[in-house]
Amino acid sequence: MPWVKREDCIGCGMCVEECPVGAISLEKDVAVIDMANCIRCGVCHDVCPEGAVRHDSERIEEEVEENVRKTKECMNACATYLGDVKEKQKCLNRMIKYFNKEKIVIEKTLERLQKLKEELSLSLGTSEDDTVERK
Ligand code: SF4
Ligand code: SF4
Numbered sequence: 001m002p003w004v005k006r007e008d009c010i011g012c013g014m015c016v017e018e019c020p021v022g023a024i025s026l027e028k029d030v031a032v033i034d035m036a037n038c039i040r041c042g043v044c045h046d047v048c049p050e051g052a053v054r055h056d057s058e059r060i061e062e063e064v065e066e067n068v069r070k071t072k073e074c075m076n077a078c079a080t081y082l083g084d085v086k087e088k089q090k091c092l093n094r095m096i097k098y099f100n101k102e103k104i105v106i107e108k109t110l111e112r113l114q115k116l117k118e119e120l121s122l123s124l125g126t127s128e129d130d131t132v133e134r135k
Pocket of ligand 2: 051
């Protein structure tokens, strides 16, 4: 999924004009993507003259840090609101369960998408790698 690196955006509006579904707007001269409407076509990435539209993979570390930060926040809140420091450990166990569930959802989704990819290639008569992917 695309995201805009705010400090690199010069507010030229090219991505706003080219987005096929109108999912980008300028707020205070910075492009903002409405992810609920984005269809992941990659056009904004291709047209941006400043390389300000970035890939999800560039945010992995940031997202991991955020997950750890959120976990610590919940642990502390559990201890405070439930009045027992041992609640931290219970909370941590729940968060680990939650992220394990997320991992399983992702793994199963990837299995299904891989199958979809194979079926699509078969119906289009192309090899799975024929399609030129936008970044
Ligand atoms: S990926 Fe496509 S739909 Fe999503 S914001 Fe960019 S141009 Fe619009
Ligand atoms: S094309 Fe790039 S620089 Fe121009 S508004 Fe969009 S993100 Fe910003």
